[in-house]
Amino acid sequence: MTARADLATVPVKGGWRIVAALAVTQTAGYGVLYYAFSVFLLPMSRELGASNAQVAGALTLSVLIAALCAPVVGRWLDARGGRGLMSAGSLLGAVAVLGWARAGDLVQLYAVFAVIGVACSMVLYESAFAVVVSWFDGRGRANALLAVTVVAGFASTIFLPLSGVLVEAYGWRRALVVLAIVYGVLAVPPHLLVLRRRTHTRSRAERAEIVRTATRGRPFWLLVVAFTASGGAIATVSVLLITYLVRLGHPPVLAATLAGLLGVLSVTGRLLTTGLQTRLPAALIAAVIFALQGVAALLLPLTGRTVPGAVGAVLLFGLGFGIGSITLPHLLVERYGTAAYASLAGRIAVFAVADKALAPLGAVALAQVAGYTWVMSAVAAGCVVAALALVAYHRS
Template sequence: MTQTIGYGVLYYAFSVFLAPMQRDLVGSGTQVAAAFTLAVLISALCAPLVGRLVDARGGRGLMATGSALGTLAVLAWSRADSLPQLYAVFVVVGIASAMVLYEPAFAVIVSWFDGTSRANALLALTIVAGFASSIFLPLTGLLVESYGWRHALVVLALVYGLSAIPLHAFVLRHRPHPPVKAAALSRERTTIVRAAVRARPFWLLVIAFTAHSGAVATIAILLITYLVHLDHSPIFAAGVAGLLGVLSVTGRLVTTGLQRRLPAAIVAAVIFTLQAIGALLLPLVGDSVPGAIGCVLLFGLGFGIDAITQPYLLTVRYGTIAYASLAGRIAFFSITARATAPLSAVALTQLIGYGSVMTTVASACLAAALALTAYHRLPLSQVPT
């Protein structure tokens, strides 16, 4: 519930407010959109620290505080009268997002569940939260049309605050563990993190999930405009792009099922390779309706599978003691790529064209696949679980 509403309010709703904010704040689309990019970058910067705090203290206090901070930030957003005020608000939105969205939520699940139960819990979370855009984009549009963008933000802030704050504060709790001295646990965690960041496997994961995040973010931003560029109608382009959300659910179900029978890294590497094929074929066959649909189907299968695969790979190799600390370090790189890759891609399309950008996307997916293949070949180290 909190992830679905959190992503709907703190992430997806922004696109609905872009046009009315541009009009009222007297700024260009790029200037207003820069606030969202700023929030994502701030979230990336905060991710390592948030990971350490979740490992040390659990998710309850951090996520409850982040929910309150996010609620206040959205309320302040509704009162922003200038671009500097908007940017200041979105610094806070970025901090709150790092405290309440997927990374800390995954850490809570990883610390509570074991084995198959953990995989099922992660799958349930990502599938349900995957509908955040489907719910909150039309809901936000209706609120803006009925009450204006400022009052719509007040309503969304109340919806988020009244749900997320009490759920995080009163429902989240630590999993019962045998008593362990905090100092000993902290030393053990520090040892695991230091050993991990000095070794090759961790950096192969960083390469894989950073490259893949950049590729997925680029396609998410450029797909509709590229299909229109290929002479498809805007309605068709939007409809085909809408398949990505449905396919992300399909990809997660398939990935979770295959991971129980095959190596998780290889499963993800194969799917990333299919995405690369889809990106490479799009400039060649995307001008036809079957070609465009086929390429989107291939690429869409990989949407969101990093959310399933990364926790699995980290816990198998490093255990759960330092999961959030390690995941936070990976998130710093992958979230930064997610924020900067689309802007770079838009600029590159003006210099080298859509076809070359699709080749770059395919190269990133292949790099991710190769990194996971290399990761799979490395022996597992013995670490506490």
């Protein structure tokens, strides 16, 4: 089954205009709805009279809500496209950030972040990828996904400093008002005015049958295992790397600098993966990179006390940052076509996104009980499980 067979034969007009719009909206979305939270954590904790862990729980709740909403959002995208959903979601996100600025206690903060979670499920990568997948075939799809993720990969680079400057100048509440306006301006008009839908030739019943057939098969669940295990491992390293490097004896500034390399390397990994997909099976490319990440996680406790050792391990692990976001769409479309892509991706997101939220919490608990060496061992195990699942998927 190919993507071309699932779509009405209309010219791909405006496809790259849509990619450009999504590159902007994804950068703003991740920057405001996700990454900026870390800048606001300390001032919020002080003013709300809560611990950092209690306040950080709001972001975890947001991610879990987004995971729970993923199947419903996927079905909507397959049936109606992304224009209405992403326009409404970006408006909801902007309004929710305004509500965040007015939160007076933990209950209100958690309520606001539940709404932000719903908005995230409507506007971030899963929805954007569904729009891209419906517009492009083959190599064009790979390049379009790469373009969106490479630009959006700079979300933290742009919005963390911007948020810091705004908090310093106006305080955290007014800073959030500014970010809400920025997000609304950058996201609502492009979603509303630029996004268009390509018409599927498949009926609702046919799409439902594709989903039923896929979810009864072993290959689909191998993808669930692979991208859930990998996502949890990457999320754990993202959250704990700076703390662990400091514990290994590195100055905080160096630890933060090394952790910052992960974002740069995610671009490198995506470029490498997209280039190799023309010559090698995508599942095997990702499997090799996931396995290398496992090696890096095992090396870090052994070599990480020296600067060259820490740099080498971080560089090796960083190559796998972000490759899941471009590999999973390729594998789903390659096997199941595009008609039910968003529904299938939404099913996988329930597990993968939830694990990204929960795995770091489990890792923190494990570090307190057994130490960070065991955490890195668990990360390595997750990477190996992901690699083996993709090898099995390729053979199925």
